Structures are given as structure tokens and as C-alpha cells.
Amino acid sequence: MSIEVTNLSxxxxxxxxxxxxxxxxxxxxxxxxxxxxxxxxxxxxxxILGLNPHYSGSILVNGKDLRALSVRQRAREISYxxxxxxxxxxxxxxxxxxxxxxxxxxxxxxxxxxxLQRAHAALERIGIEHLAHRTYTQISGGEQQLVLIARALAxxxxxxxxxxxxxxxxxxxxxxxxxxxxxxxxxxxxIVQSTHNPDHAFLYSDQTMVLSEGxxxxxxxxxxVITSELISELYHVEVEVNSLYGDKVRVCVPLSxxx
Amino acid sequence: MAPxxxxxxxxxxxxxRARGILLGLAIFTVAVAAISLxxxxxxxxxxxxxxxxxxxxxxxxxxxxxxQATLFFHVRLPRILLALMVGCCLAVAGAAYQGxxxxxxxxxxxxxxxxxxxxxAAMAIxxxxxxxxxxxxxxxxxxxxxxxxxxxxxxxxxxxxxxxxLAGVMVSSLFQAGVSYAKLVTDPTDELADITYWLMxxxxxxxxEKIALxxxxxxxxxxxxxxxxxxxxxxxxxxxxxxxxxVNARRTRIVxxxxxxxxxxxxxxxxxxxxxxxxxxxHLCRMxxxxxxxxxxxxxxxxxxxxxxxxxDIARLATTAEIPIxxxxxxxxxxxxxxxxxxxxxx
Numbered sequence: 001m002s003i004e005v006t007n008l009s010x011x012x013x014x015x016x017x018x019x020x021x022x023x024x025x026x027x028x029x030x031x032x033x034x035x036x037x038x039x040x041x042x043x044x045x046x047x048i049l050g051l052n053p054h055y056s057g058s059i060l061v062n063g064k065d066l067r068a069l070s071v072r073q074r075a076r077e078i079s080y081x082x083x084x085x086x087x088x089x090x091x092x093x094x095x096x097x098x099x100x101x102x103x104x105x106x107x108x109x110x111x112x113x114x115x116l117q118r119a120h121a122a123l124e125r126i127g128i129e130h131l132a133h134r135t136y137t138q139i140s141g142g143e144q145q146l147v148l149i150a151r152a153l154a155x156x157x158x159x160x161x162x163x164x165x166x167x168x169x170x171x172x173x174x175x176x177x178x179x180x181x182x183x184x185x186x187x188x189x190x191i192v193q194s195t196h197n198p199d200h201a202f203l204y205s206d207q208t209m210v211l212s213e214g215x216x217x218x219x220x221x222x223x224x225v226i227t228s229e230l231i232s233e234l235y236h237v238e239v240e241v242n243s244l245y246g247d248k249v250r251v252c253v254p255l256s257x258x259x
Numbered sequence: 260m261a262p263x264x265x266x267x268x269x270x271x272x273x274x275x276r277a278r279g280i281l282l283g284l285a286i287f288t289v290a291v292a293a294i295s296l297x298x299x300x301x302x303x304x305x306x307x308x309x310x311x312x313x314x315x316x317x318x319x320x321x322x323x324x325x326x327q328a329t330l331f332f333h334v335r336l337p338r339i340l341l342a343l344m345v346g347c348c349l350a351v352a353g354a355a356y357q358g359x360x361x362x363x364x365x366x367x368x369x370x371x372x373x374x375x376x377x378x379x380a381a382m383a384i385x386x387x388x389x390x391x392x393x394x395x396x397x398x399x400x401x402x403x404x405x406x407x408x409x410x411x412x413x414x415x416x417x418x419x420x421x422x423x424x425l426a427g428v429m430v431s432s433l434f435q436a437g438v439s440y441a442k443l444v445t446d447p448t449d450e451l452a453d454i455t456y457w458l459m460x461x462x463x464x465x466x467x468e469k470i471a472l473x474x475x476x477x478x479x480x481x482x483x484x485x486x487x488x489x490x491x492x493x494x495x496x497x498x499x500x501x502x503x504x505x506v507n508a509r510r511t512r513i514v515x516x517x518x519x520x521x522x523x524x525x526x527x528x529x530x531x532x533x534x535x536x537x538x539x540x541x542h543l544c545r546m547x548x549x550x551x552x553x554x555x556x557x558x559x560x561x562x563x564x565x566x567x568x569x570x571x572d573i574a575r576l577a578t579t580a581e582i583p584i585x586x587x588x589x590x591x592x593x594x595x596x597x598x599x600x601x602x603x604x605x606x
Contacts (some may be wrong), residue, residue: 051499075505088361088495089550092273099493103505110489110553133273155504 002027002159002190007057017043019214030185032205033194040214041194050074075103079152081162084144094132100155122154142173162193178204202250277554284561291565295339338465342571343564348522350563353537355484355519358491359512367523367537370427374434375404376527381441384453394528401524460533460585473525480522488556535588
């Protein structure tokens with residue numbers, strides 16, 4: 001199992017954000033987490049990444065208890081792809097990717113040829129090797145997101161968490177990033193990503209998880225989980241789920257626009 | 260494997276360029292130091308300078324006067340060494356702070372080291388202590404101030420990095436007020452001038468004793484920052500991202516802060532306040548060699564050292580009455596920096 005969460009609860013002070021979550025995610029699985037803003041998706045991710053250490057319950061990543069792992073050991077099991085963001089200084093793309101190779105180095109070590117090789121291989125795997133020596137702050141938002149995916153690959157962890165990877169991207173970049181993620185999951189990585197778009201869950205997930213008010217509302221095959229009723233209730237808009245291309249694809253349509 | 264074929268050339272171009280620049284900086288620094296040894300109101304020609312240096316190791320026939328030797332070993336050499344050391348330390352501390360606080364406007368005294376040192380020095384001057392004790396006071400107060408800032412920010416809630424910087428600014432202004440008060444109550448004919456002079460910074464008081472005092476601390480601090488240089492890259496991505504990449508950001512930042520504080524305090528305590536170097540040299544180096552701290556740290560060390568030495572040469576040679584170097588760093592550096600950021604062509 002890639003991630004096993006048992007009785008997970010988390011509170012910021014008195015405000016309970018996550019309540020009694022139980023789920024497990026198998027290896028090589030692409031999971032989409034759906035839920036309205038403020039429902040606890042990011043908090044859940046922070047817990048799994050070890051950034052919110054004061055949770056109750058237990059989290060196992062690749063069979064290892066998160067609490068027993070050091071920061072370095074954690075980074076070998078699980079990596080994180082944040083939303084693309086500007087960096088303060090103008091690093092070259094290859095230097096940004098190299099940053100993820102530190103968990104295996106000695107405390108005072110710097111990356112050597114082996115790490116550099118891996119960073120280039122990661123860029124190659126995403127298909128952006130040509131960006132290696134460009135300045136990270138001067139490439140497009142979509143390219144930056146792909147660089148951050150390459151960085152997570154260079155970290156060599158089997159499990160990857162992505163927090164709304166496409167929220168700042170245009171349509172073309174969104175499709176490119178998501179199909180890249182889809183491909184990586186096919187190659188054996190476990191990837192958990194949050195999204196605001198239920199259509200993406202149909203297209204780009206093996207399993208869909210729905211959070212509602214800090215609880216696990218549903219978890220399973222996207223076609224079973226994403227129903228007209230659930231989406232309408234979750235986001236307070238009347239939605240109908242429709243099927244296209246002989247049910248190869250499904251889409252959510254807001255009813256107010258088609259009546 | 261396919262990647263190897265197209266990696267090799269791409270890597271070597273960037274790496275060779277960086278290595279070339281670093282080598283160039285090293286040669287430049289040595290050249291500036293060698294020329295500085297010969298510059299001065301009291302003439303020492305290159306042959307004599309080299310002969311005197313060689314004589315320390317291999318005894319030679321004396322071709323120089325005793326007076327020349329005294330001046331060379333007790334005035335000029337220590338001053339040049341100190342300029343190199345202080346320039347190196349301030350620039351590298353500035354670079355390190357700019358990285359750990361993810362803020363390009365930060366300088367080495369962001370956590371109050373300079374103002375603390377100034378307060379300590381003002382106290383020592385008020386008490387009529389010797390120059391060496393003044394340095395000791397300045398050093399102790401610089402460390403005390405930064406410690407105070409760190410203790411306060413550890414107790415405060417909120418964004419840790421923001422709190423550290425805010426606490427630094429507040430505690431700094433507190434000690435600045437202390438210095439102002441000391442200037443107000445002090446004897447205007449004598450001690451006030453000393454304090455004012457100290458605040459403007461100068462390398463005039465350089466001596467081998469002072470160098471021996473600060474050298475070990477500076478060496479250790481610089482070595483730590485050099486060793487952590489690649490990790491500072493990761494800190495610039497923010498604490499959470501650093502943690503997910505296997506770097507304990509808070510712990511690393513504390514080590515960087517301690518090392519940078521030690522070398523800043525050792526610099527300020529012997530020279531007084533020299534601004535500008537720690538803020539701008541790292542930016543000059545970024546323009547020259549890129550943002551990667553693996554190259555930025557050594558580049559800042561060498562450029563800081565040679566820059567401060569050049570400015571100090573101007574300070575001691577340009578006019579008969581020496582200009583305080585703290586003023587000159589801004590006079591020389593700021594226009595040069597403005598020229599660099601406004602000209603169109605990249606370096």
C-alpha cells in the first residue's frame with residue numbers, strides 16, 4: 001500500500017479540520033481528491049507530507065509509520081509538487097530539479113554527477129530537457145509546473161502528492177500536465193492530487209476521494225463516486241453527469257445553463 | 260543510456276563558464292592584494308615587498324630599510340589582510356541571509372548585529388576602554404543582540420521568518436536609540452568623535468593582534484556557510500517545500516544564522532559599521548555567475564574581499580585626511596551598482 005490512513009483527525013487549535021479519516025491507496029494508483037474550498041484537502045496533504053505533525057491516528061507511507069521517519073527518510077518515501085510559484089532568485093531549471101536530490105546526500109554534501117544525471121533524466125522523462133539551462137522565473141507557468149513535476153521525479157520517491165497542480169494553468173497546459181501525471185501513474189508511481197474540476201477526476205484518476213467537512217464522503221471508482229446528486233450537494237449547484245464517447249468519458253454540466 | 264549523449268556538452272558549457280569566472284575572481288583578488296601591498300604614501304617597490312615576504316620563510320640579504328619593514332608588517336599588511344577578511348565575511352554573510360530569509364533586500368545586520376556592536380562600542384568608548392576592549396565589547400553586544408532577537412522570535416507566534424526579521428528590526432532600533440543617547444550624553448570634544456568615527460567604519464586600527472583575534476571565528480563561520488551553500492538554495496524555496504525535499508529548514512536556517520552572525524560580529528567589532536558590502540556584493544555576483552549558491556558563496560567571498568580592499572585603498576590614498584570606508588563603500592558601490600542594473604547588455 002502506498003498510503004494507509006487510520007482514524008486520522010487533525011485540528012488547528014479548537015477548530016477541527018479532519019475527522020476520523022480511514023482509507024488506503026494502493027501502489028501505482030492515481031487518486032483525485034474532490035471537495036469544496038476549505039474542506040480540508042490541503043490539511044490532509046500536509047498531514048501525509050509530515051508538515052502537520054500533531055495529528056491523531058496513524059499514517060503509513062509505503063508501509064512505514066510517518067512518525068518514525070526523519071525529514072530525510074520521509075523525503076525518500078514521498079515527494080510534493082506544489083502549485084507553480086515564482087522563486088525569489090533566478091535559478092536555472094536544472095538547479096531547481098537538483099534541489100530534490102538532497103535527501104540522499106550527507107549533511108554537508110552537494111550533488112555530484114550521479115544526481116545531475118538523475119535530474120537530467122527526470123527532465124527528459126517529462127519531455128522538457130530543452131529547458132534545462134533556461135531561467136526558471138522566465139519560463140511559462142505551465143513549464144514551471146512541469147519542472148516541479150520533474151523535481152519530484154528526481155527525488156526518487158514512490159508516492160507523490162500534488163496540491164491543485166493546474167489551478168493557475170491555461171487549458172492546454174492543464175491537459176499537458178494532467179496527462180503527464182496520468183502517464184507517471186501508469187509507470188508505477190502513486191499520485192494523489194486535489195482538483196476543483198470533477199471532469200478531471202473522470203479523465204485523470206483511478207480512484208476519486210471526496211471530502212466533505214473534514215470527513216471522507218466517498219472513495220472509489222470515479223464513475224461510482226461522481227454522481228449528479230453528490231456533486232450537486234457538495235458544491236450547491238444543480239449538476240447533471242453526462243456520458244460521452246460510449247461512456248469513455250463523463251462530464252458534469254450545470255443544469256441552470258441548459259434548461 | 261540516451262541522456263548521456265546530450266547531457267555532457269550542455270553541462271560543460273555552463274560549468275566551464277562558472278569555473279572560469281571563479282578562477283578569474285581568484286586571480287583578480289590576488290592581484291588586487293599584491294598591488295595594494297605596494298601602494299601607499301611611503302614607497303615600497305615590488306622587489307622589496309616580495310623580498311620582505313620571502314624573508315619571513317627564507318632569510319635573504321636585507322635590501323630594505325628597517326623602517327620599511329616596520330611599516331610593511333605592522334601597518335600595511337595587517338590592514339590589507341583585514342580588508343580582505345572583512346569584505347569576504349560581510350559579503351558572504353549577506354548572501355547567506357538573503358537566501359535563508361528569501362529576501363533580496365536583507366543585509367548582514369538584519370538581525371541587529373551592527374546596531375548591537377555599535378552600542379557595545381559606544382559603551383566601551385564612554386568607559387574609556389582600549390581599542391582592543393572596544394572590539395571585544397562590540398563583539399559581545401553583537402552576539403547578545405542577535406541572541407535576543409532569536410529568543411524573542413522563538414516565543415512569538417506567526418510566520419517564523421517574518422517574526423525573526425521584524426524582531427531584528429525592532430531590537431536594532433532599540434540599540435540604535437541607545438547609541439543616539441550615548442552620543443547625546445558623551446563629551447562632544449573627544450568621545451563623541453570616537454563614536455561617530457566608529458559608526459562610519461574604518462580599517463585604520465588594523466593590527467596583527469586584532470587579526471589573530473577574529474581570524475579563527477571568521478574561518479569557522481565562512482567554512483560552515485561554504486559547506487552549507489547548496490542547502491541554502493533549498494531554503495529559498497520555503498520551509499515546507501524544503502521539508503518535503505528532505506531538508507530540515509528550521510535547523511539549517513539556525514546554523515546559517517549562527518555562522519553568519521559570528522562572522523558579521525567579528526567584522527563589525529574590528530572595523531566599525533561598514534554598510535553596503537553585504538547587501539550589494541551578492542547581487543553583483545548573481546549578475547555575474549547566477550543565483551546558484553554553490554557558485555554564489557565562493558564568488559561573494561572573493562568579490563567582497565577584493566571590493567573592500569579596493570575601496571580601502573581609495574580611502575587611504577585619495578586624500579591626505581583619510582575618508583571613513585563606510586562612506587566610501589556607498590560612494591563607490593552605489594553608482595557602480597546602478598550602472599550595472601540600468602545597462603542593457605548582460606554581463
